[in-house]
Amino acid sequence: MTLYARFAAHIDAILDALEAEGQLPAGLERKAVAVEPPRDPAHGDLATNAAMVLAKRAVTNPRALAALIAPKLEALDEVASAEIAGPGFINIRLVPTLWHDELRAILTDGDDYGRSRLGQGTRINVEYVSANPTGPMHMGHCRGAVVGDALASLLEYAGFDVVREYYVNDAGAQVETLARSVHLRYREALGEDIGAIPEGYYPGDYLKPVGAALAEEYGDRYVGADESAWLPLFRKAAVARMMDQIRSDLAQLGIRHDIFSLESEVIGSGAADRALETLRARGLVYEGMLEVPKGKTPEDWEPVELTLFRSSQFGDDQDRPMKKSDGSWTYFGVDAAYHLAKAERSDSLVNIWGADHSGTVKRIQAAVRALTDGKVELDVKLIQMVRLLRAGEPVKMGKRLGTFVTLADVVDEVGKDVVRFTMLTRKADAQMDFDFAKVVEASKDNPVFYVQYAHARIRSLHRRAAEAGIDLSATPDLALLDDEELALVRLAAQFPRIVEGAALAHEPHRIAFYLADLAAALHAQWNKGNDDPSRRFLLAQNQELTRARLELASAIGQIVRNGLAIMGVTAAEEMQ
Template identity: 75%
Template sequence: MTLYARYSELLDTVLDTLQADGTLPDGIERRAVAVEPPRDPAHGDLATNAAMVLAKQARTNPRALAEAIAPGLEALPDVSSVEIAGPGFINLRLTDDAWRGELATILREGDSYGRSDAGGNERVNIEYVSANPTGPLHLGHCRGAVVGDALARVLEAAGFRVTKEYYVNDAGGQVDTLARSVHLRYREALGADIGEIPEGMYPGDYLVPIGTSLAAEFGDEYAEAPESEWLELFRTRAVAAMLDFIRHDLATLGIHHDVFASEAALQAEGAVDAGLERLRSKGLIYEGVLEAPKGQTPEDWEPVELTLFKSTEFGDDQDRPMKKSDGSWTYFGSDAAYHLRKAESADHLVNIWGADHAGTVKRVQSAVKALTDGRVDLDVKLVQMVRLFRAGEPVKMSKRGGTFVTLADMVEEVGKDVVRFIMLTRRADAPLDFDFAKVVEASKDNPVFYVQYAHARVRSLVRKAADAGVSLDAPADLSLLDAEELALVKLAAQYPRTVESAAMAHEPHRIAFYLYDLAAAFHALWNRGNDDPGRRFLVDDNPELSRARLELALGIGQIIRSGLDLMGVEAAEEMR
């Protein structure tokens, strides 16, 4: 249980007492009551909005209610003072012993500190990456992969049951194009001069091994055969090979999905038809004509009757076609059925999509709401583009020419941990710059280095303590820690709450932001000893103080290590 959750329970006890004596009415709604750090640390250690939230229900003003709540809070263990601020906010200051106890809790709980059951074991399905299986993953896919995987880790730490899913778009025309591109490479492997790859085909050399493999297996059986004889076979083999590439590339980032769901299989099983019929049974499907495109109408536009879903009844700006005029499924038709399939075994759905999918969010959320009768919610996190630089100069790429930086290229050059950390140093919906030179700099401006350096300093301190004969076999006297050192404990104690808030908001970047702030505070404390040996973590002639400060450092190292693990990053033992 977090420090904030513990004091929330103690506050509940105080409110129970006020209900018992008639100060608060029975049945009062408390869900909006919170205990959290005040925005300004100068105001105290904890703050609660209880009086502001409950005053209207209690038919009194917030300040008067705060004055009724305050005595009960003042009587709580480890509360040194209570202050009422403004119209009725209540600020609490805790005793130094409370923070010493929290440091002891961090050390005692170790890797468990920060993990909770806030999620109530609810089931969350996270779909991320889901790149078309037509080429290697590139830096744009990389960011979504890291955000999705880190979010899965954070949700699991907060007590949710998580399924990590990849949706394979293998039913559209792009996979036919892939198959035709592979056929060219197959013919090439047999000795044919295929010339320049035609416009519209996939030109990358990554298809050469697939063509070579097919040539070795089938010889020239399909070299001159009509497309109808080889298209399905080449499509199946090409998609399977590309998925092997994708799994391998994701593994270099430490990412492994639980499920790879096939769009083609979904359609073949009749799941899309079943989804359509479920919507039809609810009166949400009709045959109709869409309005003409807004603005200047294209010359070739003409009204066509389509099978439409009433998505406007669920907040969308227009109804959406489930089928094309030729009777084939639209992407939306398949998406609706796919989300229904996921919702059958989940309480919450989360999609990590590229920003270019922004226009489809409302319609898919509408379908989920309609298909599940509102039982399952869908949150879509849009990931903005990554701009690639090398020593400040933009890296030029051409997908048509097959010259683009792949995920595997990035990991090979700077390492998995650097890639993962940098991808979480901005909100997912903000553009991110990735400079190959800057991400490996040994400077405060490089967050990867700065946080890793803090952990490496802790590990170095442990080694030096062992050499100096400073042992932690006996409990340290934490009363020797000064106010600045206890302030660092207060910041460390925010870690469990940070994990919970990151999980509930589906924002794993909050962990990276928090770790940078914690590392900065630790480095500042460390630097006190640059000019004053008596303020170093290890003081030559004071083993008791050294033990207390070593325990503090170990606590901070534990938090950094746990937070990095949620990001999928290994904590550095030393910096080289």
């Protein structure tokens, strides 16, 4: 049990005791009771809002209730003092030996320190990337890929049963355009001068190997054939080749998926019919006409009867068509069916979507609520695009132009770890610039470097201690650590609650933010030794204190490694 969880249990036990004594009414809702670090570390080690959130329902004032809780906290062996502050917060100071125990727990638990049972095996599906298979991965896909993969790792670390999924849009107009573009390259591979690539086609050279492979397999059989004879074949071949490329690109970034679901299979399996009948059986489908769209007048709008889902009953702006007037499925109809299939094998769903999909969030959430009778929740995280800069100038990207910068190119230039960490240095819904110069800059303003440098510094200590002939085999006396040094342990001990909070909020960037704070604290402590040699971690003339400080440094390094592992980033052993 983590430190914060243990004190939450202590508070719960004290509230139980107050109920038993008749000091508190029985059965008060305690969900809002929290144990957290105080905003100002000078106020103590922990703080609880128990009196604040329970007083009104207990028909008392917060300070009076706090006066009942504080003495019971002070009676605990782990507590040095419990002070009432402001309107009724309780600030708790812990005995130093507790921090010694926590430091040892970090090193004993190792890679598992911070791992949680929060999820209790809840099945959660995280869908991310899901880029159309019309070309290699580019930096427009990178941020969502990293956020999704890091979130999946975070949820696993927090005890959830996670499935990583990629939805392949292998049906529709874009994929048909891809097939026609490949047919041009097929003819080119057979010696035909195809001239300029027609407007609207995919012009990139990455399609040349696909055309060449088809030319080798089929010869000139489909050069002059009717489109209906080759389009399905070329579409399937092009999607397969592009998905191989996409998997390869993602692998360079350390990103994997458990399941690749095909839009064509959703359509062909009858899943859309099943979703429609599920909604119809619940009275949520009707035949009707949409309202006149904004910007159009009744004179230039021809209403047609459509099969509509009552999504407005679930918070959407209007009802949504499941089928077109010709009886074919709308994109929304297929998407609803796909989400039903995911929901049938999950307890919860998370979609990582680009910000350009913001308009479809309410309707698909409405569909999931309706199809699952509210039993499965869908959380959609919208990812803002990344502006790629080189020498301060924006780099143009566009698959149709054939001039985009691929994800693989960026990984080759700056490395997987830099790319992954950088993508998590801002909230997902905030705009981001990725400047090639800044992300590899060796300065404290670059969190990627600063966190990696902290770990490399820590790793160097044991090498230097061995060179100095310091005996590290004896058990460290942690009582030699002063309050400034124990402040690092206090910060490290927050890692488990950071993990749980980030997992519940589906926000992996919180891990990056926390690691940046922890690294800054480590560097600040390290730099004190520049002004005062007695503050250095390594003191050849004082081996006992050195052992204690190296134990402290090792614990901080362990937390850094655990956090970076969640982010999919390798901890640096040394800085080149």
